[in-house]
Amino acid sequence: MTVGIRSRTLARWLAPVVALLVVFQLTACGDKEPEQRKAFIDYLQNTVMRSGQNLPTLSEDQRQKFGNYVNDYTIILTFSRQMKQSINNSLSPAVNSIAQIRVPQDYLQQKPALQQAAGTLNTLAQQIQTAKATADTAQAALKQPDDLKAVYNQVYAQDVTQPANALIPVVPALSGFTQDIIAVGDFLGQQGTQVAFANGAVQFPTQQQVTQYNAMMTGLLGKQQALVDAQKIIAGNL
DSSP: OHHHHHHHHHHHHHHHHHHHHHHHHHHHHHOOHHHHHHHHHHHHHHTGGGSTTOOOOOOHHHHHHHTTHHHHHHHHHHHHHHHHHHIIIIIHHHHHHHHTOOSTTHHHHTHHHHHHHHHHHHHHHHHHHHHHHHHHHHHHTOOOOHHHHHHHHHHHIIIIIHHHHHHHHHHHHHHHHHHHHHHHHHHHHHHGGGOEEETTEEEOSSHHHHHHHHHHHHHHHHTTHHHHHHHHHHTTOO
């Protein structure tokens, strides 16, 4: 009987201790945030900031190491992918079609492709503005420790803010340049058999036609910077 009492007494003393040990173990196992944050900061500094515009996709192992910070990276990665897709679908076709124009008759031959490219350019700026607004809203809602926030904001500026700010003003400039090139094709087409192409040049029967054509060429030269800027963006040189 006495032994039984001692057992119950010992159990009452041990119960709180065991409970504390269980709580301590659960807390220790669950508090992985500092380790995850450190791994994520290292990834941002040594991988993402050196990747240019081609941001890598996280491996399963990295997703495990970063924990909830995977969502923070997804904000930047999603915008980068959206921008790259928009460039490939809109900016690149326009630039590629313009690059095909080497002699005057190319203005006629490239006109259909340029008209299609001009249509996609009209929606490109809005697509990027919408994608950036979505990313900005998500970034503003993040609750990050100061050490991570400092690094994350640098990456965000590099891969979201700067590319968007570089692209948005280029789109209308390239769109106007493209429309002017299309107008040259329209002009040459309207001349019919009056215009002649030979040895990479164009000939007109009247001085008025020559003057009008030369004025259009001068206008294109004045807007050629839009093409140069677009080529830089496509190359990732922001």
